[in-house]
Amino acid sequence: CKPSHLPPWRYLSFYQPCFKPVLQNSFEKRLRPHVALYFCRTLRKDAKSIIDFPVQPLTVTDIKQYLRSKDIPFHDGYSCLHAPSIFLEPAPEGSGRENYSLFIDKTTGQFLCKETLVEGSWEDLQDCIEVMLNEGQTSISPNVLLGFPESLEEQEEREMEMKEVQRIWSSSVPFSDLLEEEVQLVKTMFQIGKLTNATLKKFGVRFFKPTKSLVFPWFSGRDSSLRGVKLLSAAMKDDRQVVYTEATVPKVSRYHNLFGLPLIGRKDGEVVLTGREVDSMAVSQATGLPSLALPRGVSCLPPILLPYLEQFKKVTLWLGGDMRSWEASKIFSRKLGLKRCSLIRPGEFQPCPSEALAQARNLVRIVKASIPAAHKSIVSFKQLREDVYGELANVEQVAGIQWSRFLELNRILKGHRKGELTVFTGPTGSGKTTFISECALDLCMQGVNTLWGSFEINNVRLAKIMLTQFAKQRLEENLDQYDMWADKFEDLPLYFMTFHGQQNIKTVLDTMQHAVYLYDISHVIIDNLQFMMGQENLSLDKFAVQDHIIGAFRKFATNSCCHVTLIIHPRKEEDDKELQTASIFGTAKASQEADNVLILQEKKLVTCPGRRSLQVAKNRFDGDVGIFPLEFNKASLTFSPPVKGKQKIRKVKVDKNNSTEETEEFELKETSEKPVKPAKAKTSKTVKGSAAGKGSTD
Ligand SMILES: Nc1ncnc2c1ncn2[C@@H]1O[C@H](COP(=O)(O)OP(=O)(O)OP(=O)(O)O)[C@@H](O)[C@H]1O
Numbered sequence: 001c002k003p004s005h006l007p008p009w010r011y012l013s014f015y016q017p018c019f020k021p022v023l024q025n026s027f028e029k030r031l032r033p034h035v036a037l038y039f040c041r042t043l044r045k046d047a048k049s050i051i052d053f054p055v056q057p058l059t060v061t062d063i064k065q066y067l068r069s070k071d072i073p074f075h076d077g078y079s080c081l082h083a084p085s086i087f088l089e090p091a092p093e094g095s096g097r098e099n100y101s102l103f104i105d106k107t108t109g110q111f112l113c114k115e116t117l118v119e120g121s122w123e124d125l126q127d128c129i130e131v132m133l134n135e136g137q138t139s140i141s142p143n144v145l146l147g148f149p150e151s152l153e154e155q156e157e158r159e160m161e162m163k164e165v166q167r168i169w170s171s172s173v174p175f176s177d178l179l180e181e182e183v184q185l186v187k188t189m190f191q192i193g194k195l196t197n198a199t200l201k202k203f204g205v206r207f208f209k210p211t212k213s214l215v216f217p218w219f220s221g222r223d224s225s226l227r228g229v230k231l232l233s234a235a236m237k238d239d240r241q242v243v244y245t246e247a248t249v250p251k252v253s254r255y256h257n258l259f260g261l262p263l264i265g266r267k268d269g270e271v272v273l274t275g276r277e278v279d280s281m282a283v284s285q286a287t288g289l290p291s292l293a294l295p296r297g298v299s300c301l302p303p304i305l306l307p308y309l310e311q312f313k314k315v316t317l318w319l320g321g322d323m324r325s326w327e328a329s330k331i332f333s334r335k336l337g338l339k340r341c342s343l344i345r346p347g348e349f350q351p352c353p354s355e356a357l358a359q360a361r362n363l364v365r366i367v368k369a370s371i372p373a374a375h376k377s378i379v380s381f382k383q384l385r386e387d388v389y390g391e392l393a394n395v396e397q398v399a400g401i402q403w404s405r406f407l408e409l410n411r412i413l414k415g416h417r418k419g420e421l422t423v424f425t426g427p428t429g430s431g432k433t434t435f436i437s438e439c440a441l442d443l444c445m446q447g448v449n450t451l452w453g454s455f456e457i458n459n460v461r462l463a464k465i466m467l468t469q470f471a472k473q474r475l476e477e478n479l480d481q482y483d484m485w486a487d488k489f490e491d492l493p494l495y496f497m498t499f500h501g502q503q504n505i506k507t508v509l510d511t512m513q514h515a516v517y518l519y520d521i522s523h524v525i526i527d528n529l530q531f532m533m534g535q536e537n538l539s540l541d542k543f544a545v546q547d548h549i550i551g552a553f554r555k556f557a558t559n560s561c562c563h564v565t566l567i568i569h570p571r572k573e574e575d576d577k578e579l580q581t582a583s584i585f586g587t588a589k590a591s592q593e594a595d596n597v598l599i600l601q602e603k604k605l606v607t608c609p610g611r612r613s614l615q616v617a618k619n620r621f622d623g624d625v626g627i628f629p630l631e632f633n634k635a636s637l638t639f640s641p642p643v644k645g646k647q648k649i650r651k652v653k654v655d656k657n658n659s660t661e662e663t664e665e666f667e668l669k670e671t672s673e674k675p676v677k678p679a680k681a682k683t684s685k686t687v688k689g690s691a692a693g694k695g696s697t698d
Contacts, residue, residue: 057510058107058108058122060107067081067083070133072129078336078340079106079107079306079309079336079337080105080306080307080310081103082103082104082310084100084102085100085101085102085113086102086129086132086139087102087115087116087128087140088101088115090139101114103306103307104122104125105306107303108121108303108514109121109123110122110303110304111125114307119304128140161249161251165227165228165250166226168208168229169215169229171208171209171210172208173206173207173208173209174201174206175201175205175206176197178207182207186214189212189234190234190244191358192354193358194360195278195285195357196285199281199284199285202263203216203281204217205217205277205281208231211231212233212234213231213232213233213247214232214277215229215230215231216230216231216257216259218230218255219261221261228248228250228255230259230295231248232244233246252295252491253491255295255296256295256302256305258292258293258294258295259277259280259292259293260280260290260293261308263284264290264311265290268312269312269314270312270315271290271292271309271312271315272287272289272292272316272318272353272367273292273309273315273316273318273319273332274291274292274293274294274318275293275298275352276297276352278354279318279320279352279354280293280353281354282354282363283363283367285357286353286356286363286364287363292309297319297320298319298320298327298328299328299520300449300519301335302518303335303517306335309336313340315342316341316344316367317329317332317341317343317344317373318370319332319352320346320352321346321350321351321352322394322397323394323397323398325352326343327418329343329373331561338374341372341373342370343370343372343373344369344370345371345390347390348393349361350366398417399414399621400414400417400418401415401443401446403416403442403443404445404446405438405442406442409439409616411626412619412625412626412628413619414621414624416563417563417621419557419560419562420564420595420620420621421557421564421566421596422564422566422595422596422597422598423550423566423591423593423594424436424566424567424600425570425579425599426579426600426602426612427579427602430602431600431602432567433454433456433462434465434632435600435612435614435630435639436527437637438469438638438639441492443523444492445492447493448493448523449493449495449520449521449522450492450521450522450524450525451495451519451521452495452497452524452525452527453497453499453508453511453512453525453526454496454497454525454527455501455503455526455527455528457527462496463496465637466494467485469636470485470489470492471485472636473635474635474636495521497512497515501531503531505549508532509556512562513560523562523564524565525565526564526565526566526567528567529546529550529566529567529569530569532549533545533549546589547589550593551589551593553566553593554593566594568590570584571584580617584597591617594618594620595618595620596616596620596621597617597618598614598615598616598617599614599617600613600630601615601627611632612629612631613630614630
């Protein structure tokens with residue numbers, strides 16, 4: 001129905017197809033009430049049933065053509081187009097002032113007016129321009145964009161948050177008001193002994209005594225009003241280790257603070273971007289360079305922040321001292337524009353800025369030694385040398401993120417790495433979705449930004465499965481705990497595509513690309529490939545279509561530095577036969593293109609009907625393959641390794657076709673390597689350096 005509160009021109013954009021196929025934190029906004037219904041609860045929030053239907057994605061050429069057609073001047077920036085703000089009266093002619101404060105994201109068309117802080121989608125901006133021109137005006141009031149008014153509940157939530165921000169801020173103490181011994185104690189606790197009181201004061205940092213936390217303020221760049229706070233707390237773990245935790249108000253999905261922004265001058269042309277507030281302060285103190293810290297560290301660079309970085313001709317990314325920061329800096333530099341970015345490679349002599357300051361290193365020299373992000377297509381070993389060294393010196397980090405629930409997977413696959421393609425198969429109804437859901441959840445809980453493309457089961461059911469796995473219990477029987485678990489679940493960096501049923505591969509890939517840009521997605525799960533087959537060219541045979549689709553996902557994984565897990569149905573095999581790589585439906589392309597091939601093996605046992613095994617049939621990273629048992633827990637929908645000592649160790653034969661079967665004839669070579677931490681289980685066999693692992697299976 002027509003939203004009656006909208007002005008007439010907004011009806012149009014309401015019905016206009018727009019590129020919104022990805023749900024932002026959809027569990028919070030839309031899935032939660034539905035999932036609650038599954039658990040037989042009354043709705044806590046109204047379900048917002050917005051249908052997202054994808055159309056052709058926007059290009060920068062489209063945006064430019066539109067602006068030209070409306071005689072709106074613009075400059076081409078790094079990530080945005082800059083135009084005079086239509087929300088401000090134009091500067092008088094001859095005044096020499098140009099107000100190019102409207103920033104339009106070149107990838108999404110999203111806009112922000114830095115002067116009035118009005119923001120919205122490309123469709124919103126088009127609406128405003130149309131109305132302005134139709135009415136013969138030179139500017140338009142930002143109030144036309146009020147859009148959907150917030151619900152009472154949302155308004156209350158925001159008011160509470162702002163009260164909380166004010167409460168924390170007014171009861172925290174500037175460092176100048178602390179006793180000298182207290183200052184020293186706090187600095188020791190947070191390992192910032194080398195930061196001077198003057199630096200802490202300059203950045204407005206305070207101390208909140210009740211929780212013994214550092215308080216970093218978020219001031220609006222426009223009028224310096226307080227918009228939020230971040231609290232960094234330190235706690236002792238096992239009486240030996242200090243653990244630091246962060247909390248933000250408003251909550252992290254709405255905390256868009258570029259820490260240090262009020263200190264940036266209009267004419268500053270260079271900035272050092274860091275992953276933590278203490279790092280920015282260290283850079284600023286030691287080098288005198290402007291420095292900004294990203295609100296969520298290395299996990300994402302939200303496009304909404306890009307307009308604030310447009311003024312810099314040079315951006316140096318110094319996000320931390322580990323491989324994850326290095327990976328993130330390469331990915332973020334693409335968003336920022338490669339040509340202006342240079343990166344600081346982590347290494348023994350180049351730790352994160354605060355550590356570098358603590359170790360009395362020369363931060364000016366480190367920044368000067370940063371390397372340009374733009375790389376050429378052809379490189380010599382001289383250019384690769386440092387990368388190779390980095391891989392050798394950081395074996396554990398290079399192996400990727402470790403599963404906390406599947407230690408055996410760590411042992412065989414070594415970890416979850418960006419840019420890889422995993423093909424996953426298993427008999428129909430054997431639990432593929434359930435297993436992959438837990439696997440992905442495990443990574444997501446460790447900060448891996450995850451996007452689900454579930455074409456077979458709808459998002460509400462999928463979220464219900466994941467929430468049950470998250471809580472590790474049957475929530476139907478513990479409804480009083482539902483809100484507690486749902487609140488925690490909401491904070492996961494988890495997104496869902498709103499597709500269901502057959503889809504066109506191009507639309508799916510465009511959506512994935514869009515999500516990578518918006519949310520820095522690093523793991524996409526596609527369940528399953530067969531749902532993309534129906535829409536393709538019918539003149540081609542189905543194997544050629546499948547090969548084309550797999551090739552497209554492969555390319556996406558590599559180019560977007562994103563891990564893609566692709567579920568593919570197997571060919572129909574006889575019931576008692578185990579699956580092999582060759583059982584994957586189609587030609588050998590799937591296993592050739594894949595970096596990892598995982599097979600959920602189902603053995604129909606009367607005594608133990610839920611028993612499954614997970615076989616790693618290909619592992620391009622280091623060649624180890626193997627198989628280990630999984631036991632299904634029906635209440636929590638989780639697969640956990642069976643209790644020690646109960647299961648038999650299986651011998652695995654790997655033949656030329658990479659098929660596996662239990663056999664006594666072939667001696668199994670066990671890897672001599674120690675399991676990667678924290679894996680300790682000894683329940684599986686691993687075959688080192690098999691043909692499969694070297695990619696010659698096919
Ligand atoms: N090991 C198991 N033992 C018994 N039931 C299981 C097991 N694993 C999953 N299930 C249940 O089986 C049903 C089907 O699971 P799921 O949808 O994950 O299978 P699938 O292999 O993805 O199915 P499909 O082939 O249709 O894609 C679910 O109800 C799930 O809870």
